[in-house]
Amino acid sequence: MASFKIAAPDEYLAITGMGIKSVKITKAAWVWPFQRCMRFSVQPHDYSMNLQAMTKEKLQFLLPVVFTVGPDINQRGANAKYGEVRNDAVSNDAHTAAQGLAGAPADDHGREDQGDSLIKYAMLLADSGNNGKGANNHQFLENIVKGIIEGETRVLVSSMTMEEIFTEREEFKRRIFRNIQTELNSFGLIIYNSNVKELKDAPNSIYFESLSRKAHEGATNQARIDVAEAQLRGNVGEAKRKGEQDRELAKINAETAVQKTERDIERAQAEAVLATRKTELNRDVNIAAITANRKTEAQDEDLKREVEIKRAAAEMERLRASDVVKASITREAKQQAADAKAYEIEAEAKANFEKNKQTTDAGAYKIKVDTDAAAYKTKADAEAWSYAAVRNAEANLQKKLKEAEGLAAMAEAYAKLGQAFGGPAGLLQFMMIEKGTYVELAKANATAVHGMQPKISVWNTGPEAGSGGDGVGAIAGAGQSSTATMRNIYQMLPPLMTTINEQTGITLPEWQFGRMAGQMSQLERGEGDAKANGKQ
Structure with missing residues (x-):
């Protein structure tokens, strides 16, 4: 493509x-x-x-x-x-x-x-x-x-x-x-x-x-030659220049000496003329000084006179102004005293105002601080109480929940025990036996009747009542009387237990009646044997 x-x-x-x-x-x-x-x-x-x-x-x-x-x-x-x-x-x-x-x-x-x-x-x-x-x-x-x-x-x-x-x-x-x-x-x-x-x-x-x-060597040698030639020309030229320098110096020194002599003569002449002129000038200066002194003294006298006149006039003016000055001083002193008093009053008022203001500000600040502290304390207490109440409520709730759980578990356990013992009555009898309720009742009954020494008379008017003439008959009669009495008591127990059950809800165990029935059977058999022996 x-x-x-x-x-x-x-x-x-x-x-x-x-x-x-x-x-x-x-x-x-x-x-x-x-x-x-x-x-x-x-x-x-x-x-x-x-x-x-x-x-x-x-x-x-x-x-x-x-x-x-x-x-x-x-x-x-x-x-x-x-x-x-x-x-x-x-x-x-x-x-x-x-x-x-x-x-x-x-x-x-x-x-x-x-x-x-x-x-x-x-x-x-x-x-x-x-x-x-x-x-x-x-x-x-x-x-x-x-x-x-x-x-x-x-x-x-x-x-x-x-x-x-x-x-x-x-x-x-x-x-x-x-x-x-x-x-x-x-x-x-x-x-x-x-x-x-x-x-x-x-x-x-x-x-x-x-x-x-x-x-390099050729250049070095040529350089050395050039240096030597340059040194030769330098030395000769130096000596020539030195000679010319000496000649010029001598010539200059001679001319300088001649000119110095001429200058000395001219200087002496000038000094003589200067001394003459100085003398003349000193004379003129002295005359001028004397004339100036005289004129100065005259002017000094005139000035002294004028000063005395002016001094007298000033003294008069001073005496005239003395009273006015005193009055002015007194007025100014009073004015200054009044001003000072007014300043003191004003300063004191300002100080009192500032003090009252500071006191008021301090009180307001203290009230504000106390109010803030009380509000903060109240808020903190309310928060603490609320927190404690919440915690107590939670604790009570947990306690109630635990108690409810314990009661539910106990109820469930009692329900199982009731099923095991054939119903609530069997469970109640078991708990009374386990906790020794029957023993306590027996002890309470014994304590109630202890020391009462009751006198019980048993009257038997039934068919079993009788008296034997001989000793054997008396014994047999006594045996028949005790058995019949026990039988009567035993027959009285069911109505008594029914009454107890109706009033207290307590049902006596059936085995108790079974034991009593066995005892009654044994007593009846003993009475039969006694009767048989008596007949023989």
Whole structure:
């Protein structure tokens, strides 16, 4: 499926395949089926080498060089001309691809020739097998470029002497550039910049070191000679200048002495004139001083008289103003006393006001603090009481719940015991027996009748009543009387127990009646045996 490819600013597209004779170089194009497209960069790279070469005199040395080499994007051949005429790369690609897909041969405008440097460069990258990208591709180009630079440089150096290399440095550089560029044209590459650095000694060689030492020693010796000559010229010039200086100094000293004498004479004359003028000036000054003193004394007398007159007038004014001043002083004193009294009253009023205000504020603050404290205490007490009430209610609730649970469990246990004993009556009899209720009743009855010593008379008027004349008959009669009495008591028990049951709800156990029945049977059998023995 066709796709439109666009190269980056530092890239080109190399397209091969259907409709293209060799390689098509462009910045943007449609890539049709049965066509392949490769991107390749045209950025130049620096190649630095430290070549070991040998001159015509068999002198070995190291030649450091740095070359900046990259694709020649200006040498485009027929493809560039076609692009310049059409000025539409997309239209050219679409036209060429359409002709190729239709089976029509490409026209002259679409042909590719070997004059295009980018075609050569693209073919070179294709030979590297890395599709124009990656470090291996750069290594491939570096090996080719360094091989060309090393070979051409060694060939050129071997045909020149060391002196020619040094004296014709620019010509040497131009010849290296020309020879290397000729070889790089075959790959579509161009040298953008070349730099040949300072020559160095090869291993085990001291040629440049010896030349440097020779030049250094020569320069040092020449410098020493120049210094000595400079010192000679300096010493001679110094002595010459010193002599001229001494002569000039002597001449100047002589002229100075003559001029000094002339100046002394002139100074003496000037001093005499000055002394005369000083005398005259002192006389004039004394006369002026005496005249000034006299005038001063006269003026002083006038001033004293005027002062006395003014003093007398002032004394009169003072005496006249004395009473007025006293009155004014008295009035001002009274005014000041009144002002002071008013100030004291005002200050006292202010102090009382401030004191009352402070007292009122303190009372209000104290009332507020007491109110806040009471409110806080009331609130705290209410919260504490509420909390205690809640806790007590919860505790009572838990207690009631526990008691209810205990009663429910006890009721359930009593229900089970009642079922085990045949009903509530059996359970009640069991509990009375277990708790010793019957024993307590017996003890209470015994305590009630203890010490009463009752007299019981038994009257038997029934058929069993009788008296025997002999002793055997008396014994038999006595036996029959006791048995009948017990039988009568036993017959009286059921109505008595029924009454007890109706009044107290207590039912005596049936085994009690069974025991009494057994005892009655034994008594009846004993009476029968006694009767039988009596008859015999």
